[in-house]
Amino acid sequence: MRVTIDQAGMAAFLGPGGPIWQEVEQRTERVYDAAQTLTPRGETGRTRGSLYQHVSERGRYRIVGTVGSPSEIMVYLERGTGLYGPNPGWITSRTPGKMMGPIRGPYPPFLRRHRGMRPRRPLSRALRVQDWAVTELGW
Structure with a gap:
């Protein structure tokens, strides 16, 4: 055939x-x-x-x-950041003992650490x- x-x-x-x-x-x-x-x-x-x-x-x-x-922001939206991201952990300042900030949103104006963003x-x-x-x- x-x-x-x-x-x-x-x-x-x-x-x-x-x-x-x-x-x-x-x-x-x-x-x-x-x-x-x-x-x-x-x-x-x-x-x-x-x-x-x-x-x-x-x-x-x-x-x-x-x-x-x-956009690299899309990776953060897909996978999350901080505690909710692929490598769970607090987001902290690069310099130990220093505060991060200012951060916009419903957070205090300066933070020592941040939970991160849940994946959307x-x-x-x-x-x-x-x-x-x-x-x-x-x-």
Whole structure:
């Protein structure tokens, strides 16, 4: 038995503009919109504004939709800091005995140590809007 694959047909079906590519673009757009909504605006909006989306072909017939942010603040939002982060511990001054500060928010104006920030996971939570398998979540 011999099987012949129509390469031009496969390229039209899976390539840019094809139905599979368009489906991945739509799903990537939904995750991107959810990430925009879930990411806190902050004071300047730079973290939310740094989000991007991209659809590309990796290898032969592997279409990948990517939503991410180059901002290092997004890593802190995803993983948390201090006691809630990947390496749990108090956030303290770099110089022993010195106070940190001033810190904005509902904290005293100067602190010797700080608990950190709980992870908000805007990108991880945004992935829940789509029902395809997520095969890669990287930093």
